[in-house]
Amino acid sequence: MAAQVTATPAFTRAEPDARRHSLIEATARVLAREGAAGTSVRAIAVEAGVSPGLVGHYFSGIDALVAATYAHVEGQVSRAIDAALGEAGNDPRARLNAFVTASFRAPVASGELLATWIAFWSLVRSRSDIARQHDEQYAAFRARLEALLGDCGMEAVHRRRAAIAITALIDGLWLELCLSPEAFSAKEAGAIARSAIDALL
Amino acid sequence: MAAQVTATPAFTRAEPDARRHSLIEATARVLAREGAAGTSVRAIAVEAGVSPGLVGHYFSGIDALVAATYAHVEGQVSRAIDAALGEAGNDPRARLNAFVTASFRAPVASGELLATWIAFWSLVRSRSDIARQHDEQYAAFRARLEALLGDCGMEAVHRRRAAIAITALIDGLWLELCLSPEAFSAKEAGAIARSAIDALL
DNA sequence: GCACTTGTTGTACGAGTGTCCAACAAGCAA
DNA sequence: TTGCTTGTTGGACACTCGTACAACAAGTGC
Numbered sequence: 001m002a003a004q005v006t007a008t009p010a011f012t013r014a015e016p017d018a019r020r021h022s023l024i025e026a027t028a029r030v031l032a033r034e035g036a037a038g039t040s041v042r043a044i045a046v047e048a049g050v051s052p053g054l055v056g057h058y059f060s061g062i063d064a065l066v067a068a069t070y071a072h073v074e075g076q077v078s079r080a081i082d083a084a085l086g087e088a089g090n091d092p093r094a095r096l097n098a099f100v101t102a103s104f105r106a107p108v109a110s111g112e113l114l115a116t117w118i119a120f121w122s123l124v125r126s127r128s129d130i131a132r133q134h135d136e137q138y139a140a141f142r143a144r145l146e147a148l149l150g151d152c153g154m155e156a157v158h159r160r161r162a163a164i165a166i167t168a169l170i171d172g173l174w175l176e177l178c179l180s181p182e183a184f185s186a187k188e189a190g191a192i193a194r195s196a197i198d199a200l201l
Numbered sequence: 202m203a204a205q206v207t208a209t210p211a212f213t214r215a216e217p218d219a220r221r222h223s224l225i226e227a228t229a230r231v232l233a234r235e236g237a238a239g240t241s242v243r244a245i246a247v248e249a250g251v252s253p254g255l256v257g258h259y260f261s262g263i264d265a266l267v268a269a270t271y272a273h274v275e276g277q278v279s280r281a282i283d284a285a286l287g288e289a290g291n292d293p294r295a296r297l298n299a300f301v302t303a304s305f306r307a308p309v310a311s312g313e314l315l316a317t318w319i320a321f322w323s324l325v326r327s328r329s330d331i332a333r334q335h336d337e338q339y340a341a342f343r344a345r346l347e348a349l350l351g352d353c354g355m356e357a358v359h360r361r362r363a364a365i366a367i368t369a370l371i372d373g374l375w376l377e378l379c380l381s382p383e384a385f386s387a388k389e390a391g392a393i394a395r396s397a398i399d400a401l402l
Numbered sequence: 403g404c405a406c407t408t409g410t411t412g413t414a415c416g417a418g419t420g421t422c423c424a425a426c427a428a429g430c431a432a
Numbered sequence: 433t434t435g436c437t438t439g440t441t442g443g444a445c446a447c448t449c450g451t452a453c454a455a456c457a458a459g460t461g462c
Contacts, residue, residue: 011426011427011428011439011440011441012440013427013428013429013438013439013440014439014440016439019439019440034327035323035324035326035327036237036323037323040418040419040420041419041420041421042418042419042420050440050441051440051441051442051443052420052421052441052442052443053421053422053423053440053441053442053443054439054440054441055420056420056421056422057438057439057440061420061421062420111326114322114326115323115326118319118322118323119323121315121319121380122236122237122238122316122319122320122323123236124380124381125236125312125315125316125380126235126236131380131381134380134381135381135383135384138377138380138381138384139384161389161392161393164374164377164384164385164389164393165370165374165393165397167373167377168369168370168372168373168374168376168377168390168393169366169369169370169373169397170373171369171372171373171376171377172368172369172370172371172372172373172374172376173365173366173369173373175369175372175373175376176339176365176368176369176372179322179325179326179332179335179339180325180332180335180336180339182336183336183339183340183365184365188362188365189365189369191362192362192365192366192369196366196370196397196400199397199400199401200400212409212410212411212456212457212458213409213410214408214409214410214457214458214459215409215410217408217409220409220410241448241449241450242449242450242451243448243449243450251410251411252410252411252412252413253411253412253413253450253451254410254411254412254413254451254452254453255409255410255411256450257450257451257452258408258409258410262450262451263449263450
């Protein structure tokens with residue numbers, strides 16, 4: 001029958017930025033579902049509803065795609081924390097508490113994000129460009145925390161160490177929370193972090 | 202002499218335990234050198250000077266081998282910390298400090314170990330047996346810390362949270378130290394952890 | 403000497419990998 | 433319309449992957 005020859009439009013052109021974005025989001029979903037080992041060019045292409053060749057057209061390789069996905073997810077985390085800070089009002093201490101609480105709440109603390117982090121970490125030691133990206137994003141995270149500590153009245157000389165400590169504490173709690181959710185609760189993690197900050201201020 | 206017919210002994214039988222051990226150590230070396238992505242059955246077999254088929258004879262698959270390697274490396278870390286505790290003498294506070302200092306010193310804090318940890322973490326979410334192994338080893342680490350805190354006179358009701366906090370802090374500092382060694386030094390990490398413990402006691 | 407068990411080898415297999423590329427589809431310029 | 437650029441396809445390529453397995457080597461018991 002000569003009807004409906006093109007039932008499925010096999011070809012749909014998209015805005016380059018939109019396509020990049022959809023590939024990145026597909027990568028995040030595949031990482032969350034399959035883990036780092038099951039994340040291949042083909043799996044990502046299927047997830048994005050696109051042919052495998054297109055991945056190579058937008059990204060130099062799978063490593064670059066993972067790095068872009070990490071940057072994107074880190075941006076989402078950053079915005080989620082900004083939103084929490086916005087809701088917390090103007091009191092500096094309340095803002096700091098909101099920062100901590102948001103870190104242990106969805107969408108920041110979720111086992112699905114963990115796979116993206118792990119896939120990215122596994123590239124840091126072998127690829128210097130990715131190591132640089134990590135350094136920058138870590139520095140940005142710490143700088144924001146230092147600013148919040150300054151608003152709380154902490155003297156400038158102490159801020160650096162305090163920010164390193166709090167970042168490490170949050171990261172460690174976050175990691176353990178994702179890896180073995182039974183060991184302690186998000187509520188407990190928040191309480192631990194807040195009392196550590198009390199001690200530092 | 203009868204002409205050295207067998208210049209290279211292609212076949213050497215080893216004690217089962219010794220062979221297991223040599224495969225595990227080869228895996229640790231490959232993980233350190235190539236990262237998780239480059240760690241295959243063949244690469245491990247070459248590193249151990251053994252045919253690829255032998256890996257399957259001792260381990261059910263590469264995941265089991267990675268899990269065994271993690272357990273082995275964790276054992277080394279544990280012994281390194283025990284040795285540090287032994288050198289610290291009997292003063293409870295000095296022992297706690299030794300615990301912290303050893304955590305940021307070779308062989309515990311080394312970028313080479315990181316790859317083993319990451320490879321293991323990447324299996325936690327998809328394999329329940331490995332999740333259980335992680336839970337057990339995390340619980341053991343924390344239990345030891347709780348005992349040290351008890352020796353320092355901390356009341357039993359506070360030990361659990363304090364141990365969670367210190368473990369997370371050490372893990373977070375350790376991770377960042379391995380990922381971006383430029384951000385802060387091992388000495389600084391030790392100082393941060395020790396003053397956090399001061400605050401808790 | 404012989405059978406028997408078992409560590410060990412090397413290879414073959416099918417599935418999956420990343421990368422490459424000729425062909426095609428769509429929009430834009432002239 | 434005609435040509436040109438470019439997003440997109442789908443498959444071919446040359447791998448590498450984990451696993452399975454027949455064959456072999458070294459002990460062990462008899």
